[in-house]
Amino acid sequence: MSLNIHYKEDFKDRHIAPDLADTDAMLSTLGLGSVDELIDQTVPAKIRLKKPLNLPAAKSEKDYLSSLKQAASLNKVFKSYIGQGYYDTITPGVILRNVMENPGWYTQYTPYQAEVAQGRLQALLNFQTMVIDLTGMEIANASLLDEGTAAAEAMFMQFSLRKNQDARKFFVSELIFPQTMDILKTRANPFGIELVTGDHRTFTPTADYFGAIVQYPAGNGEVFDYTAFATQAHDAQVKLTVIADLLSLTLLTPPGEWGADIVVGTTQRFGVSIGFGGPHAAFFATKEEYKRSIPGRIIGVTIDSANNYALRMALQTREQHIRRDKATSNICTAQALLAIMAGFYAVYHGPKGLKLIAERTHGLAVALSDSLTQIGYSQLNKVYFDTIQVELGDLKDSIHKECIDNEINLYYKGTVAYISLDETTSLEDIKLLNKIFSKVKGIAADSVELASEEHIETVIPAALQRQSAYLTHPVFNSHHSEHEMLRYIKSLEAKDLSLCHSMIALGSCTMKLNATTEMIPVTWAEFSKIHPFAPADQVAGYYSVFNELDRWLSEITGFAAMSLQPNSGAQGEYAGLMVIRAYHQDRGDFQRNIALIPSSAHGTNPASAAMAGMKIVIVKCDAQGNIDVEDLKAKAEQHKDNLSCFMVTYPSTHGVFEESIVEICEVIHANGGQVYMDGANMNAQVGLTSPANIGADVCHLNLHKTFCIPHGGGGPGMGPIGVAAHLVKYLPGHAVVDINKGKSIPAVSSAPWGSASILIISHAYIAMMGGEGLKEATRYAILNANYIKARLEQHYPVLYSGSNGRCGHEMILDCREFKNYGIEVVDIAKRLMDYGFHAPTVSFPVAGTLMVEPTESEPKHELDRFCDALIAIRSEISAIEQGQLDRIDNPLKNAPHTAAVVTGDEWSHGYSRQVAAFPLPYVAAHKFWPSVGRVNDSFGDRSLVCACPPIESYMEEDAAI
Template identity: 85%
Template structure:
């Protein structure tokens, strides 16, 4: 027997599930002789790439991790006292291992199907409760992208709510963090909002202001009493937003108690690593009266079909696919996984633990200030929480050099320095800092004594918190690790994720999040870096960024990428703002019309509206394709004011439209740019590209095509690629110099968005290589067409290409079933009884299911899903024929819980077995929905978006 000593495991074979035998069987079912023949019938020849992708050879998992370790070593993990919204923190090990590193949590989808998402819904409700309690506000959402964009959302909400439509001024305290001011400038520009940046103590709010924003504590660390300012704002009908530090609010009077209308910020320091900027969960809290204007998602309490406690996403009619260009926000993604981590951090520590952490941080800051003052330094802040400010004068350079020698980063601005302490700071750290400052003064180490006696707060009583917080039992019951572990697992068990079965969501591409791609996220070399660390300390990150920029540029065909946008919709907005800057730079300020097909993602018109554009809808034909004649007519009609076309490719209905090059040419002929929504890039990579088709800009959902996990609804990344003529307009940043010649202002708080998760996509591309990425696309198309071949005998497939093929997804038409009482939602809920998450429901066509399997699903899993859908179709037929009752049948009563099926009473005309174990395979690995069908209308009538009060528990026990 000869031995192969050159064998190396190929990651591609781990990522792409179907083996050669399964491939042949699927091709036979489809009716083609080879995979290439299928691709020829699916992807139009005129848009196909002529050459394979020029990417480095694929690495094995072992080789990649070894090489990345070398890259990571280029990052220098200094002790960071930079602050400015980012702080080192301690992620409790029980949360790190069982949430952040656990695919049972990070592979979940957005909780649109509430019955199989009760665990993360409860964790997010805990997050909302925590935010409401700490801020003193009445209602909060289930997280936003980062602090800077949350502040921008607040500004725009204030703008939308203004009673005086002529009011265009927005006051910004000069002590708001600079990255936040940068984003406010970006958002204000398209609407002509005038930012007035200055001192809150001196501003005159009587002339045309609609809103104001301050930082608490301020950007320099000072804690101001804003009570009088809040009163002045309200006297002038000006709403006040406060950017607040959550940990500080355990000691400081919460903004809700002194007049804030909106409170925003980040939950990063509650156990979420800095990660060179993200991902981090921002929060947004406001008054009850603004509940229908609050951006993002709200988790609400309702009841299920058994009248039991249940949770769901509330007020969903505000989602962008409903309101489209009338939406007040384009937010489609949250930072759910990170919000869940922060909520568990609060549960684990409880109110006493959080306060002790805050007191220690504050106490060490007081100690450091006193120690430095006694050796001759003047500390400038009168009232502070964790940040002191010193004017160093001529000593600045010497102190800076000494700090670098001790691997310490401070926040220098001219001759002034701020030093921000955090949860990880120790008394030993204070001693080191004191010795450094003493040495520069010429004071020997033996003469240095750190002040440790009589450490009292510098916060006056008028600013000290007196109100209770986190009094709910959930924050007072799980403080030992055993209790916490069991609580985390109890919630995890209520949620369906990719650890259970495929999640066949059309347009959302629930790909494999390979373990080797995830491992580096928690390495200290990547996780503990501050986003504003000096460039010479972050060579590892820069290497990853540069390589990822080059690889994504090759994949898209574009000249360059911006890695800053930290969500898909954020990428849409960034791309449109780049197009806007391009037109304005050419003097075409009047070009503000965006043509958008009627089938577009709902975030498309919402993003265009946010970029100050007017939306003109382009019709679709009966076969789902863009009506080219209507497009031509409207492009000609608006040729003098045309800004761009927003188009998704392959189309939202899962077809490679053959007219796409002609469509792009029409737009260019009339002076416009083509923005391509990259949501369906999973069907393009290696076969075609946005640039090859004719696009000028494209965003990429890295949490779809490039394997970043969905994390229960976030994190995500949405970098944009642009053609050469647009490169100089890519987003810049106010703190870190990444600016091009004519960069637009920042769109995200950190210069590279959620930098730490870019490593996942870097790993995926590096381990797949050119051939692997191309094969992944081919197998995505194969899996989809195999399912189409099996299911079209039972469900009409709404759209297909000219040769009868779909791209990577298909739409199953369920509208006819309504004639005998079966809605598409009934099918979605019944799928839970079979152990599956539903495909995308009623998008892009109401009453349909959009199915996307991804290349990582094996044939037997595709077959399981097909068998479930076929079985459900038989049940529908039984309703149609009268064998099953129209009202009381397995679809209408789905999902069936364990409590219902095993109860003493069963009065349905079908068996318990049919309800719970409709196919033999279900019994082998049954996933039980945690609750019966949720009652959305009940929840909207009586909106509760915090944990029920303690009294309700007492009532249950009575």
Template identity: 70%
Template sequence: MSNVYYQEKFEDRHNGPSSTDVEEMLNVLGVSSLDELIEQTVPAQIRRKPLNLPNALSEVAYLEKIAQIAEKNKVFKSYIGQGYFDVILPGVIQRNVFENPGWYTQYTPYQAEIAQGRLQALLNFQTVVTDFTGLEIANASLLDEATAAAEAMFMLYSARKNKAANVFLVSPNVYPQTLDVLNTRAVPFAVEIRVADANEDNLADDVFAAFLQYPAADGSVADYAAFTAAAHAKGIKVAVAADLMSLALLTPPGEWGADVVVGNSQRFGVPMGFGGPHAAFFATKEEYKRNIPGRIIGVTSDSNGEYALRMALQTREQHIRRDKASSNICTAQALLAIMASFYAVYHGPKGIQKIASRINDLAKLADKAIQALGYEQVNATYFDTLRFNVGEQAVGGIKSEALNNGLNFFYNGTVVGISIDETTTFEDIKTIVRVFAKVKGIAQDEVDLTDFVNALGSSIPAELVRTSAYLTHPNFNSYHSEHEMLRYIKSLEAKDLSLCHSMIPLGSCTMKLNATTEMVPVTWARFGGLHPFAPADQTSGYMHMINELNDWLCEITGFAKMSFQPNSGAQGEYAGLMVIDAYHKSRGEGHRNICLIPASAHGTNPASASMAGQKVVVVKTDEKGNIDVEDLRAKAIEYAANLNSLMVTYPSTHGVFEETIIEICNIIHENGGQVYMDGANMNAQVGLTSPGFIGADVCHLNLHKTFCIPHGGGGPGMGPIGVAAHLVPFLPNHKVVEISGDEGITAVSAAPFGSASILLISHAYIAMMGAEGLTAATKTAILNANYIKTRLESYYPVLYSGTNDRCAHEMILDCRGFKNFGIEVADIAKRLMDYGFHAPTVSFPVAGTLMVEPTESESKPELDRFCDALIAIRQEIAAVEAGEVEQVNNALKNAPHTAAVVTADEWDRPYSRQTAAYPLPYLKVSKFWPSVGRVNESQGDRTLICSCPPIEAYAEA
């Protein structure tokens, strides 16, 4: 038979099990076909018709298509600024971090012993932030500058002494997108955003905190020391959004009294990407260490007394405190924070000082040269941004001539703004000056900048020139040659387990293949080099891709439209609830404030509901883990007058397709509420059912789960929301780039389309899988989960299952009984590291359990290897139960075992070195060694160290 029409199917590369594997697995399950398994698993009443999507493309064909789309983007030299700048990403970081699955396929470092590399890189990031801001403590990144500002507002509001104060005083000279997000976040808590100048007269008794931009949005640099002192005298706190690069030259806000400093680390080597992803930062004073949102990396020691790192304090606190949480943050921007930290390591303090000084010098050069042409430059002081008041007659000519030369400036009435960045060259300044000269009728050959170069003077007030040192730690002063930098990056990478090594079987987190072809276009200049506020005619490629993705996701979810603005799952939850609230208000029902949430829900659900101003009422679950429908009905009727919404995860957080889901949605609608579906488990729905078909009104999608965006060691994520037709008018708008109608809620993220550049990954995945491939992926995910369930259920009780004893795409293994013999679920998690695996999700949603999700991209041999490991561990537990091994000193309690421990001269443990390190034969072929022993969590919380300590000082302590 001829092969002339043969085309390799990406689906066969993405889905792990071969056809032979599938047959063998089905035999183990006792079913004759994959469709029979699906019939036993997915309730018939929610099964949808097949997806209607374009035919699947091969990898080669997709890259050809996306290259053509990329050509529609015009990458001009961007001098727009407004919080986004072009950068030079060092090749050693691009190739070995940004494009390296050893870094981008890692999970959030909850299992610290096999995450020491990224923990060190994130600790470096925290050190960069504390050093540059002049504050005592920083977290390991937030989503973007605008949402970080909102987190600062809410933290200071929650911690305020004067509970009657409800005004957040915001300088009019902040970025418009930040003000937009502040307005959104303020509404649910009746915080008043009062836009007023930063002067003492505006520090009224009802103000709890003030917010400044430094340098200001217009580029000017002001001394806020006196204002801050006056605020503190009245018990008012001061938060500042600062430009990280500028702080190499400017006095840090912490040195003039700021209580919180937020901002964006994008300038440290992270491409603009049409708005993201970029790592925001959040720094504050020691007194707020238990209030600071997000994740903090801290220093502690391991079981051998060696230096070790782990996430500190309120790790995933929204899961612990639920509706009492002070933040709903789940995803950070770890990968981008890691890139920014490596940028600081590579350049060091001297290198960054040179980059910042060069930016400032080029700005001063442009200032003098353009003023010499007769233009008025408004900013007396500045770091990188100039403002020329050119008048009505000149502004059109300048804009036209700038575009003719491939330049984008920032325009505000008759004022032309120019923001210089590290990519700007002397030749670029000449081009800019010639644009202004031509409008004055001056010929190009008459423009000469040499007279200005040696007489630049200063643009920073003497009292604001930085004198304090930064980046003094050896980590930032040791790796400036590419060879040394390469080795440093690789030394950290080697300490981390990622999808390069083995499956990461985390329930509810969907750690699946991030295919290389999906990742390739993200680093192309035609996608990475676009400013999010670039003129619309320059961004046609992005809009083509986004519109296609919108259509495809609407088909997959059964919704009318998507909003891509939320840049994490928790942001999607929040945005969806705010859209529902806007809908109720439009109908004169703004009093609806009751949100029903099942007891089994993700912790981010009640936290997001609280952030959105809802009162959470918990719905019971039955003994099988399903929503108690009668309890739901009773509470929906009881609160009908004020019922806002139900937040429900489907399949359930317990890994089951609840058969009453349509009835549940109907109950909510009958009582005036809307149904919000958490899309965390969408990997079990695609092609088989959909939120819209089931009856949900809004659903967020974790693109970093179901749709293949990598987890990046704890971010980036994307959490777009899809909505039914009646909610479309209320989707988020944006202050700078209008993307919704007049009824749209204000922005939930800084950029109009969130982390736009990584939407390419999901676009590629859907385009290459097609309708049949996506549906097959869902079926395979369900097959893989049920195969593991069948292999393990005689060793570990499986906590919940559906009517036909099937699970969805994940299951819960009950380990609580082992506690009677001194074995905790954490011991199993740590022992799995010795077998070369990351633990499943520990103690969620039920304490003392493991939630396992294999995903469709794992092969049968890998599933068997994982099952063999858990079965071997169960046999180790059995030896403890039988009294053959002591309860306190055994391989589980001492896990994980490092190479240093196993190869030490002395070995006094009651089991062999072989048992410790090589308990199964496959480990002799491929062994991943944890770099530290079991981490001491409590020690690190008692003595919180969250920036790089001198190793000697730590050892002495």
């Protein structure tokens, strides 16, 4: 036997699940001889790429990690005192290992199917409770993208709620962080909102203002008493938003107690690494009267079918998928995983622990201020929490050099140094800073007396010191030992179905493998501990990753350049449309504000267009689900003088490669518009075609779909945009870090490269797959989808398909006829839980349907398990149709069946417990028990509770209604 000494593992064979035997069997079912034959029947020839992707050869997992370690070593992990909204923190090991690094938490989908998401929903409810308690507000959402965009959402909510429709001015404190100001500019521009910047101490609100925003503590570290300002604002009918530091609110009077209408901020310093800017969960808290206008998701308390405590996403009628261009925001993916971590951080430390962390941070800031004053420096802040301002004068350059020599970064503004302390700061760090500042002055460091712990007094005046209790719920006072915390985390994880259990065949959402090797580098200190405003010469490793990812994604899309800044898919949509808007206006075409959008589009498309100040005109689809080209031509011609863009998803949201796509793009261009391609279905394009090859000008990429960043239970995501050459100079810039092109729009995210640390995941995926591997992934996504279609179309009508009867990477199963037997599509979704599966996408893009997408990461036997489940459910529907099962009392209407119900003493149903819980043989060996029965949505919306309450009082209240 000869031995192969040149063998090297191929990552694509780990990522793409079907082997040769699976492939042959699936092709046989389809009546085909090769995957090439299937692709020829599915993807129109005229849009196919003529040559392979020009990407580096695929690396093995070992080689990739080795090469990335070399790049990581180019990053210099200095001690950061930069602050400005980003602080070093300690992620408790029990949270790092069991949440952030645990696929049982990071591979979950957004909790639309509440019955198999109770653990995550409870963790997010904890987050909301934490935010409500610390801010002193009445209601909070389950996270937003980052602090800057949360502030922009607050401004827009105030604008939408204004009673005086002529009021278009918004006061912005001159002491908010510059990156937040940048995002406010971006969001204000399309609506003609006038930002008025100034000093809140000398500004008087008037009736032509609809809102105001201040920072607490301010961007320079000073803590102001805003009580009088809040009163003035309210007297003038002006709403007040406060950007607050959550940790400081354990010591400072919360904004809700002195007049804030909205409080926003970031929870980054609650155990979530800096990560060169993200991802981090922002928070948004407000008054209950604004609950239907609050952006993002709200987790609410309700009951299940057995009247037990249950949770779900509340008030979903606010969602952009329903409200479309009338939505209050375009938020789709937020930051659930990071919100969960921050909530667990508060659970682990409790109110006493958080206060001790805050007191230590504040105490060290006081000690540093006192010692620097002794040395002879002027410290400018009178009242502060963690940040002091030190006037350096002509010593600035010397201080800067000494700090760099000691691997320390401060934040400089003119001749003033801002020094922000955090949870990781120690007394030894303070001594080193004293040594540096003393040396520059020529003073012996040991001559400076540091105050002892007993003699450090707060500089926060009594009027601003918090008196109210917070985090009093038992969940924040019960899990402080690691053993108890571990058990609590695991108890919640066990209630959630994730990719660890079974495939999640969500159409449009692409729940594919998130390989462990792709995830490992995210927590390396060289990537996780870097401040986004660190000097460029300290982040060469990050730059090398960004530059490669830019080149690779540009090659994949066919575009000239990318912006990696947008930190969600919807944010990418918005950024792309703002780039198109800037292009038209730069050419003098200010009137071009019409966005043509097909009726089949994602709900975020019209919402994003509305946010970009565009007017939406809907283009019809024909009976086959394709864009009606004649209607498109008519509307493009009708609006040719004002046409800004056409938004299109390709393959379509109906799962079809529309053959008219090139003609569609030509029509738009002929009428002066730009083509915006929604990249939600890019995983059916990679290596076979590309947005630029088709004719698009802009495309956002959902890296949390096509390029393997995990969904994280509802975030994080990333939505970078690629653009054609004529649009490159308009890509988003940044106020702090110079990434500006010739005519960049202002920033759309707080950090220059958005959620930078998770870009590494997509970098790893592309590097290990290589061009050929990426193409194979696309081909197998299409093969797996068509195999499912072939197995199911005898049982469920497939709503749309291409001219050869093939679907793309997803398909729509029409369930509307089952209404004749009393069965709704939601009943099928809930019954799938009894078979161990998360439902496909329900009632989108067509009401009463299921949109199914298997991805290339699923082997044939898993596809068969899923198909067997749906076929069995169809048999149950037939039994109802034939009168063998009751129309009301049947397994679908009663689904899901919990262990408590199935094992209870009473069983009064007209079907067996076996049918309820173990409907197919495989289920017994792999049973996932939903932890609650079907949730009651209307109960929760009638009595909205979005914090951690005892449910009994609300059940009693409902009974009395």
